Amino acid sequence: DQQVKQNSPSLSVQEGRISILNCDYTNSMFDYFLWYKKYPAEGPTFLISISSIKDKNEDGRFTVFLNKSAKHLSLHIVPSQPGDSAVYFCAPYDVYGQNFVFGPGTRLSVLP
Amino acid sequence: NAGVTQTPKFQVLKTGQSMTLQCAQDMNHEYMSWYRQDPGMGLRLIHYSVGAGITDQGEVPNGYNVSRSTTEDFPLRLLSAAPSQTSVYFCASSYKAGGETQYFGPGTRLLVL
Numbered sequence: 001d002q003q004v005k006q007n008s009p010s011l012s013v014q015e016g017r018i019s020i021l022n023c024d025y026t027n028s029m030f031d032y033f034l035w036y037k038k039y040p041a042e043g044p045t046f047l048i049s050i051s052s053i054k055d056k057n058e059d060g061r062f063t064v065f066l067n068k069s070a071k072h073l074s075l076h077i078v079p080s081q082p083g084d085s086a087v088y089f090c091a092p093y094d095v096y097g098q099n100f101v102f103g104p105g106t107r108l109s110v111l112p
Numbered sequence: 113n114a115g116v117t118q119t120p121k122f123q124v125l126k127t128g129q130s131m132t133l134q135c136a137q138d139m140n141h142e143y144m145s146w147y148r149q150d151p152g153m154g155l156r157l158i159h160y161s162v163g164a165g166i167t168d169q170g171e172v173p174n175g176y177n178v179s180r181s182t183t184e185d186f187p188l189r190l191l192s193a194a195p196s197q198t199s200v201y202f203c204a205s206s207y208k209a210g211g212e213t214q215y216f217g218p219g220t221r222l223l224v225l
């Protein structure tokens with residue numbers, strides 16, 4: 001069973017509007033969460049992170065929210081731009097296994 | 113800095129053939145890892161290394177072999193390729209283990225016939 005779920009395989013949003021990407025996890029040993037962005041034919045690149053001691057982290061247009069009790073985090077992009085069109089991976093860090101566990105990804109399309 | 117480089121970009125193999133995917137980084141990172149990406153599965157960890165001479169298995173190690181003789185290089189060997197190993201392979205590195213942000217290479221697309 002997947003420890004990390006991103007239940008929306010794809011998402012389309014109009015330019016200028018908000019994009020919300022969701023991630024749910026089951027493992028309570030996850031204590032640090034990263035989001036990666038991936039363009040076609042390229043490797044993933046780090047976007048933003050959040051520690052389990054916080055419930056929000058903001059970096060420019062990108063904000064990540066963490067709800068530990070619900071084992072849920074979300075990435076908000078405001079305003080969305082066509083250059084944000086990519087696949088986004090949620091990647092919690094497993095303290096016990098000492099490795100990152102990647103979700104299946106959400107493909108975001110921002111329409112002009 | 114070139115960052116993390118991978119060769120080849122694309123490879124076609126026949127079942128049973130062996131090959132080595134190359135990975136190098138010039139950032140003096142201690143931690144290096146190999147992932148495979150399959151549709152709907154995200155990235156799954158194959159093998160990783162916390163330093164030269166030290167390697168360990170990840171989630172999906174069967175059919176793959178690694179070694180780490182230098183800090184810079186971390187090759188991945190397919191011993192006897194199978195169609196199930198058709199995938200996109202990514203190498204990544206970070207300053208050290210323990211949750212540091214990883215830097216990824218551009219990937220190698222492998223097709224096993």
